[in-house]
Amino acid sequence: MVVRFDVDAYLPESGKVSTIPSDPVDAQLEKLLHGLSITPAPQATPEASIPSVCEVRGGAYIPQNCIMELMARNQKNASFQWSETYPQLFFSQTPHFYLAVQTGGNFTALKRKNLQDQDVRNVGSGHQGDFRKLLIALEGIQKAMIESGQEGRCTLVHEGGELKVFNRLAQDSCLPQEVLTRFK
Structure with a gap:
């Protein structure tokens, strides 16, 4: 079996959520996302007739305990079901989860969770x-x-x-x- 998952972002090497300053929510998100870049995937050549896997080396090794999942919700539809997200975080062992709530394009709340938080572990018990x-x-x-x-x-x-x-x-x-x- 070939299995994969994606990562949205990562915390600094220390992996501690407490390293994020207590600025307004927008500033926190900006600092979390600073330095992220999106690069296009290598283009396949037209003569390639069979699918191939291309390894692109770059970036740096990020320890598992630093990776995070980011999710945004509109204030009007801010309900969040942990029971739906927990399996993904559990199987990928993504320890940090950030839920940003926005209204009119401005982020108004940032909720942080960790796989080790007791309420998150309680959701896991149900699975x-x-x-x-x-x-x-x-x-x-x-x-x-x-x-x-x-x-x-x-x-x-x-x-x-x-x-x-x-x-x-x-x-x-x-x-x-x-x-x-x-x-x-």
Whole structure:
């Protein structure tokens, strides 16, 4: 399985939320976002007929305990459901979460949360049954993949409320060969 997630921003190396000064909310967000840049992805050449994975080296290593998720809500629709966001933060192990509330383009509130906060951990406790089911499903998928062998191909199908694993006859892959060789 190939798994990925994205990161919105990161805190300074110390990883401590308390390093952010207690300025007005707009100034806090500006300081958090200062230095971020967006660069276009490398353009694929027209002659490339198969998908490829391109590694672009740059930036710096950011420790896991410094990454954060940013989310903004309009004051009119500022309701936020932790139960919907918690699994994403848990599986990516994104420790810091910032929710900014804006009215008329101006940020009026900034709420900070950490995966280790007690109220956040309480939300996580409510997901434990779902996480156990996911673990059982992933173990079943892993077992099926091991049984199909190194060159085996499987397809997952959700049918009638049940997740089924089927062996595929075709040996083609959605990943280029150079990526597959990394896992052999």
